Amino acid sequence: MTEELHKLGEVLRAARESRGVDLARVERDTKIRTRYLSALESGEYRDLPGPVYTKGFLRNYAHYLGLDPEYLTDLYRLETNGAAVSAVASPPRPMRARRARALVVTPGTIAAAILTVGVAAFIGYLGYEFVTFARTPDLRVIEPAGNVAGYRLSEYTITGVTEPNSRITVDGLRENPVITADAQGHFSVIVKLVPGSNVITLIASDPLTQRESAKVTRTIIVDVGATPTPGRGVLAITSPRNGASLTGIAQVTGTAAAGTQVTVDARLATPAAPNFSATDGLGQTVSVRTPPAGKRVDARVTAGPDGTFAASLALAPGSWDLTVSGGGSAKPVARRLVIRAAPSLTGTLQIAGSPSYVELLQDNVPASSVSGRVVKPPKVVSLKASGSIMVRAGNAGAVSLTINGVSMGAMGGPGEVVTWRILLTR
Structure with a gap:
């Protein structure tokens, strides 16, 4: 040059x-x-x-x-x-006369190199298989976040996160459903309750390793005079109840006439400050904005043949007014919800538009599914940490984050290398 x-x-x-x-x-x-x-x-x-x-x-x-x-x-x-x-215009340089120390390639050296690479690859494969099969699958119930007392309906929607495509078994009830988590590990199941104490046990089974998670138990106490679940065809919300206090994801279930398009609309009445902070690779603060009052989040679903519907809304901390409408002349149904700040860091990392190199540490542990790799779009990765998350993007314009219901947007511009460190503050 x-x-x-x-x-x-x-x-x-x-x-x-x-x-x-x-x-x-x-x-x-x-x-x-x-x-x-x-x-x-x-x-x-x-x-x-x-x-x-x-x-x-x-x-x-x-x-x-x-x-x-x-x-x-x-x-x-x-x-x-x-x-x-x-490089094209320059003529080739003459070879040096000194060649005494040139590398001599023989069939023996080729065979030795192939054997070395093969042994290293085999050892790496064994290590990966050991870590994969030795790990117990994680199971976290989001709703209800704890035991529930004074419940007045005969059904409850349980939501949570586990390993992708895992099989979740519900036990302890008269009817014990078995469901499968989606590709991101999210699941939702409606369980039927009886008056009095309902002790519900959930276990997740990883389809790859066949290993089972630790049991997660929730107790829901239904008042003896509980309100019956609304009949089919009647526009109603069965969950969550009015004044319910939830964490992050609001799972809304109800009834309507079969085939009716139902609109679930949430409006932020009173915002709450996020419970996390973010800095970049130079230690400078990354803006985390509190969503403004009046912000709306909605979903449109269709009631099934049995007249039931379910919708999932990711909501930031604060008080929300929830309205369900549909069915032409049917009167809209309203609820007031309180979304609590999660006691941990949860959310999603989304790659869209173009590939990006990604490094992802959750509580200083690399996320084996994406960390250290070039990830192709579209891709959504679930985030979960008790105290800290570190994300480094090689193409920051393609990578966006949502943490505890707060959208942080793209990490930067196209082609930029950007690092964010997110810490739980309370």
Whole structure:
């Protein structure tokens, strides 16, 4: 590469040296590996992972050094195009006469290399299988969050999260349904209750490992004079009850005339501040905005042949007015709900539009399904941590987060390398 094609590297090196920092310090501050920083400064672009990631590294490095990222990106584009032309125009260099230490490839060395790679791959496979099959599946019941007393209906909708496609067995009731979680691990089941104490036990079975989760128990005490479940064809809400206090996801169930399109509308009456904070890779605060009063979330569902319907709404903390309408002349039914801030961090990570490299740590534990990989869209990953979540995106414009019912939007612009650290605050 000619001297004029080293201008980008010279600019970066001069700016770094003027700050009095070495490459190791830059790596700690920006999370960009030293070998990539060195390649940028020396103009060895063949050692970089690719144009999209390189531009992300370059923008991050520019912000760190206080330089104009657009100017550096233009230099990179000019130098890489020039390098391509130079490579075509330059005649081949003569081989050096000294060849005494050249690598000699023989059938034996090839066989040894293949054997080494095969053994390493086999050991890695055994380790993956051991971790997968030794792990007990997780089962978390979201609603009800705890035991319930003074309930006045004869049905209750239980919701939760477990391993994707797991089989959930309900026990302890007169009718014990068996259901299957969806591809993200979410499940919802309506159980029939009797007056008095209903002790409900749930167990999840992982279809891959056949291992069972620990039992999760909820007790729902129904008043002896409980209101019967509304009859079929009557527009009504069976769950949640008026004034119910929920965490995060509101599972709304009810009845209507078979085939009726039902609209479930929630309006935020009184917002509550989020119970988490977020910072970027440089330790700067990422804005977490409290949703404004009047914000609406809705869902449209169709009542089944049996006249029942179910809808799921992800709601931010606060007081919500819930209205269910449908059936032409049927009078809308209203409820007031209180959504509590979750005692942990839950939500979703969504990749849309284009692929992105993703690193995901939940309580400092890598998420094996996506962490350290380039993830193709569309993809939705469930998030769950007791105290902290770290997300690093190689294409921040394609990655968006929702935490505890609060939409944080895209992590950045297309091609940007962005890191967010999310901490539970209360």
